[in-house]
Amino acid sequence: xxxELTKIHEELLRGTVAEARVDLASRDRVxxxxxxxxEALPQSQSVALSAGPPVKIADQVARMQAEAGGDEMEAxxxxxxxxxxxxxxxxxxxxxxxxxxx
Numbered sequence: 254x255x256x257e258l259t260k261i262h263e264e265l266l267r268g269t270v271a272e273a274r275v276d277l278a279s280r281d282r283v284x285x286x287x288x289x290x291x292e293a294l295p296q297s298q299s300v301a302l303s304a305g306p307p308v309k310i311a312d313q314v315a316r317m318q319a320e321a322g323g324d325e326m327e328a329x330x331x332x333x334x335x336x337x338x339x340x341x342x343x344x345x346x347x348x349x350x351x352x353x354x355x
Contacts (some may be wrong), residue, residue, distance in 0.1 A: 257285040310347045 254266040254271045266273050267283065270291075294297050310332070317328035326340075329347070333340040 255288045256283070258288060260285075309350055310343060311350055313321065314347065 254276075256262075256264045266276055270274075271295075313332055314325055315330045317331055318325065319321075321328075321331075329343055330340050333343045336343065
């Protein structure tokens with residue numbers, strides 16, 4: 254967490270969100286502009302933390318097509334929205350999955 258950046262009372266707190274919260278809660282008051290910096294896990298670690306084995310995109314697309322009908326691209330659009338990624342990124346990953354199967 255950074256507070257009052259580029260000013261005379263500039264302050265940086267490092268640690269977990271819980272640690273920063275405890276530190277700030279122990280103060281009488283907290284003033285100034287605060288910027289919270291969050292470190293994202295590398296993609297390999299974030300995938301490892303998800304529950305269960307990874308589900309293949311092709312399987313999810315096929316399931317969506319069976320449930321709601323429509324073509325592959327429409328199912329990819331819906332899946333991309335659910336995952337919070339771009340449709341083109343998801344399509345590239347689907348093509349990689351298919352290439353690995355060959």
